[in-house]
Amino acid sequence: MTAPALLDVRDLRVAYGKIEAVKGISFSVAAGEVVTLIGTNGAGKTTTLRTLSGLLKPRSGSIVFNGEPIRRLRPDEIVARGLAHSPEGRHIFPRMTIEENLLLGAFLRRDKSGIADDVQRAYDLFPILGERRKQAAGTLSGGEQQMLAMGRALMSRPKLLMLDEPSMGLSPIMMQKIMATIRELSSEGITILLIEQNAQAALSLADHGHVMEIGTIAISGTGQDLLHDESVRKAYLGED
Secondary structure, X not given: OOOOOOEEEEEEEEEEOOEEEXXXXXXXXXXXXXXXXXXXXXXXXHHHHHHHOOOOOOOEEEEEEXXXXXXXXXXXXXXXXXXXXXXXXXXXXXXXXHHXXXXXXXXXXXXXXXXXXXXXXXXXXXXXXXXXXXXXXXXXXXXXXXXXXXXXXXXXXXXXXXXXXXXXXXXXXXXXXXXXXXXHHHHOOOEEEEEOOOHHHHHXXXXXXXXXXXXXXXXXXXXXXXXXXXXXXXXHOOOO
């Protein structure tokens, strides 16, 4: 018998005024999986993640997380239930220190020793952050800021971690470091929903993938199936 999905999205529709950005998509994420959404700019990927985290309210459809409907919950209530979001553009607090940014990720927690353990875990994952923990976050490079955004999201001890464009604007070497970290987090059993401009890197990591086009899911399959799908290779992997 198949275990129930950790996240189950059904017929989700999201609009900005009269413009429907997400047009009735359905997908699920099982515990322990890496699932990726790929597609061009404007396909509705970021809108989907913002809706799942409660930042946008859907027009219709259902969102069930860990067996509980969350569509009507506030963002802080969704975080408290174990769904964390590392947003596109990182959105760190530049004047606060690295450590203060990390601690903000644990704002709903009261277990001081556990919080201290998780701060240290972030430094173990990203040693450069530990070396500069008292430094203002705005002085970090783009790649270092991405590490901080991911570390901050992990501070809530999420059951599911959503990552929106973690490699955007990064050098190839830094992108490889971020992808290696995602692989490491997955090996630790963290469930991940990933949006990533580098479709090849995302599909190579993913158990399952969904190709979004203009607010709909056009193609779904395993990461490996999509990597070898001719239409996906031509449209998203830059191959003729």
